[in-house]
Amino acid sequence: MxxxxxxxxxxxxxxxxxxxxxxxxxxxxxxxxxxxxxxxxxxxxxxxxxxxxxxxxxxxxxxxxxxxxxxxxxxxxxxxxxxxxxxxxxxxxxxxxxxxxxxxxxxxxxxxxxxxxxxxxxxxxxxxxxxxxxxxxxxxxxxxxxxxxxxxxxxxxxTQEDVIRFLLSSIGLFSPVSARTVESLGIISPDFLAVWYHSPASTAIGAISQALAEQTSVGVVDDNGILVGEISPFTLAGCDESVAAAIATLSTGDLMSYIDCGGPPDDIIKLVKETLKERNYEGTLEEFEVFSPNISSSNSSSSEDDESSASPITPFTRPGRYSKSRSYSARMVPKAEAIVCHPGSSLVAVMIQALSHRVSYVWVIEDDCRLIGIVTFTNMLAVLREHFHSMS
Missing domain, CATH: 3.10.580.10 (CBS-domain)
Incomplete structure (x- = not known):
């Protein structure tokens, strides 16, 4: 076999x-x-x-x-x-x-x-x-x-996903490697992209571009290094171009709310527009109004939506609870969430996590939700390739 x-x-x-x-x-x-x-x-x-x-x-x-x-x-x-x-x-x-x-x-x-x-x-x-x-x-x-x-x-x-999914169908051939922990295999990379929750979202543009190139994501952490969410290129890919205005004007935390709340709250939309005016970006504001009818229409949302959007924008309820809401875009994408594992998680478990959520990475956190690293499809393939070498 x-x-x-x-x-x-x-x-x-x-x-x-x-x-x-x-x-x-x-x-x-x-x-x-x-x-x-x-x-x-x-x-x-x-x-x-x-x-x-x-x-x-x-x-x-x-x-x-x-x-x-x-x-x-x-x-x-x-x-x-x-x-x-x-x-x-x-x-x-x-x-x-x-x-x-x-x-x-x-x-x-x-x-x-x-x-x-x-x-x-x-x-x-x-x-x-x-x-x-x-x-x-x-x-x-x-x-x-x-x-x-x-x-x-x-x-x-x-893609990497296609190859990993194909290998998972024959994962029994990689025993006992597949059952070993990601920590024991040495595939937890400490070199990951992360930004502070309260930092301007514009400071994350370079990190977002790099994450896209590396097929990873940008972690969002608090003062204690706790992973409170992420800015995922996968989620952004399902949005429209008006998010550029949000990135230019919002904090990282507000940007997460903007793209992950099922529809940007009215107060966040207002903040984006006011900031664009203050910075004399009338051209961007005009484009923002024209190519984002789905955003502008949120001002005429139902009373139930108004009630929910009136709440202040805060981090997730507690560390370790990750957003599972959809992007507001009409081009809907699967639910975006920060997928995490622990150092003691097995390789096969992490593979299944990533594939089931259609991402090419899994964040690695400690028991207190402190972010310590990331495991990528490339890390996984390197281990499986070495096992292939021993089989040939």
Whole structure:
């Protein structure tokens, strides 16, 4: 059975995967924003084609005419618009080329052949690749759309989550490693992103962008290092671009309330608008009103909603209780919460936690809820890859 697992190839993990939606590298930020809302995708692949030479000289040599060079999501746009230089003129920022959002780090996405081995895929992920772009077979009767077709065919991509989920289905082969604690395996990383609850949310822009690039999250802690919540790129990806105004004007704690309360409270909306006016960001305020009808409509909410939003914004009821409310966006996402484990949690338990909540990390806390580290899919894959080595 172990040998059979080693014989799996990338194509085996692609079964049932949908074709990628895509954008040309030549589009603007505004066009990418429209595409994200139209496709209702968390991520859209970005392609460069020899037809228009969009960055083709800067990418890896391949035989195809079109190559996937990156990916874009709502978080990229939110962080871009929240930068101070873009707040005064959001319309001009939205007219910027999409390349302004693409990470300069090479290898975030990599083309691989369907015949590539599972071990090769894991090695690429451990080297920093987030998405493996794989050609997929398509029915000749399928109408291939321009948004998903390149080089005469369609592609899907594999993520860390896909590989971890696949390995979990054969977790018995990794015994006794899978039953060991994350502490004994040495995979608790003390290098994590965290911000103070009362700090300005704008100071977290860099951390949010880094968390997105690393596929982790930004922990929010109090004065004692207690984890009271998080600012998750996964949650932000389900919001709309108006969150940029909230990031620019609110504290970190208020920002958590803004994105995690099922709808931003009226007093928080008022604070955002007043602060934008004080800072002479009329352009941002105008955009904030225009592209956020769902937020503006909260002023006409029911009496029950008014009563709930009248309460002051405070941290969670007690350390260790994590928000499970939905994002306010019309593009609803699964419930966002800070997923935690303890140093004594087993590897398999942490894998299941992360997969069940569709995140690629789990926070590690002590019994008093003090944040001590994070375990990521990359940490897990490194341990499982070493076990693979002993099997081969």
């Amino acid at each position: 172990a040998v059979r697992l080693l014989n799996y190839v990338v194509a085996d993990l692609c079964l049932g995967k949908p074709p990628l939606k895509s954008l040309p590298a030549s589009v603007t930020v505004a066009e990418a924003l429209t595409a994200l809302k139209t496709f209702e995708e968390n991520y859209i692949s970005v392609w460069s084609c020899k037809d228009n030479q969009d960055g083709i000289d800067e990418i890896e040599e391949v035989d195809e005419d079109c190559v996937c060079i990156g990916k874009v999501c709502m978080v990229d746009i939110i962080c871009f618009l929240a930068n101070e230089e873009n707040l005064s003129s959001p319309a001009e920022a939205l007219a910027s080329p999409l390349s302004a959002l693409l990470t300069p780090a090479p290898g975030i996405v990599r083309h691989v052949e369907p015949s590539s081995s599972l071990l090769d895929a894991i090695d690429l992920i451990l080297q920093g690749t987030q998405n493996l772009v794989v050609p997929i077979k398509t029915s000749s009767r399928r109408n291939l759309s321009n948004s998903s077709t390149h080089n005469g065919g369609e592609y899907c991509w594999l």
